[in-house]
Amino acid sequence: MEMNASYTSFVAVGDSFTEGMSDLLPDGSYRGWADLLAARLAARTPDFRYANLAVRGKLIGQIVEEQVGPAAAMRADVVTLVGGLNDALRPKYDMDRVRALLTEAVEKLAPSCGQLVLMRSPGRNGPVMERFRPRMEELFAHIEDLAARHGALVVDLYGSAALGDPRMWDVDRLHLTADGHRRVAEAVWQTLGLPPEDDWLAPLPHSPRPRWATRRVADARFAREHLAPWIGRRLTGRSSGDGRPAKRPDLLPYPMPRPMDETPQP
Template identity: 45%
Template sequence: MRPLEPAAPVDYVAIGDSFTEGVGDWYPDGTARGWADRFAGHLADQGREVRYANLAVRGKLLRQVMRDQLPAAVGLRPTLVSFSAGGNDLLRPSGNPDLLAAVLEEGVRRLREAGAEVVLFTGVNVSRGYMSGLVGRFARYYLNIRSIADRHDCHLVDQWSMPVLSAASVWDTDRLHMSSEGHRRLALRVAEVVGVPTERCWDEPLPEVQPVEWRVARRADARWAREFLVPWVGRRLTGRSSGDTLDAKRPDLEKFLPGG
């Protein structure tokens, strides 16, 4: 996949779940910012005309993205689409990485046939921490995504190969979504993948952090379980989602200004 032409206008549409909506990175008014907004800013910083829509909604499964967001994205006739979904499916016992990949590939095919360049993502390495038991399932999905990117000539952002994303400081307190620093660095990585120059690099060393005392860490674990894990399990058991009452934050292609 060749890089974006430096001066060419871009109509960019982002589809997916909380990862793309930007949960964990907040504007002062409490709405999600996230890497996609930041990436749109990097596009605009090059002096090109940028129109941007973000259809992603937290908690959505891949079939919901395909049903609700993909047709809307195709209808906007974008030149560039970022597409990341399936993670919420894989957190469920029924999540089959090969079946999910087949659905994702159908979405990619439709976007490419509509004339859009497509950015795909692997996820981060989950071999450590509370999701380590699911590493095989996630890794299998990501290998499928690599193959899809190859077959359909897509840009691929490989988060698995970004060691900076293993640091605690790039993750929000819920330990599931990236922090503002994580979103900032990922936006820089996406810009690099599509060939958009930026003033800073995604892999700049992180500040050194002092080790956390064992008892402090265990209290933090207990607080995380009480405030985030238990409510998440409760939503899964009752078939609810954190995005059930939410709409897309940027449903239409609108001009995005530098620093926007």
């Protein structure tokens, strides 16, 4: 990609990963890698516009039905599409259907934007990851094939050892921490041909493994606060995103980030 590339608009499509969970802000909202990327693009481009259509819990069929059409109509310079992983984590998983829906999404989005960006999503190291690894890799192989056929870029987050480190993941073990989202923003930034500002692949510093008792307390908290509700939603056919609108549904000017030492004027 051209290192002096200029982008004037960005639309993000997907699920909780792109909505920004668990990069929590003081007001209770989520920021995430897409917001971070938009802020950096806005800082170098006057009149930059940004929309984020992603909603937590969405399956690829819902993303295609609810987000892809509006995103294509916005005709943005950059569109990111990340979806299908929620499907892969379901007990009943129809890979053929997921492949067909991803193909439909890419075929609609690629001609409508300046640059489509796809991703090989990161995965937290551990037994759950090992169970679903074959599904994920099959999904990512299809994504690579779609990118090659439609001129899309692929950000390989799955290949990052740092993003697999459990310390990069929130207590729910499903969503990245603020530092994880920052690294994803840098990865997409560099994939778009913009000059590197950080090493998003840098390994985390070594730290001793938590004691057995500490790990068991964390496991119990995870099961009580996150795993049980997640299973409950699966059994009842509910989603964490049911009835929730996109946080930024329209392609509108994105303000420059306020410096940390600047206070709002009355």
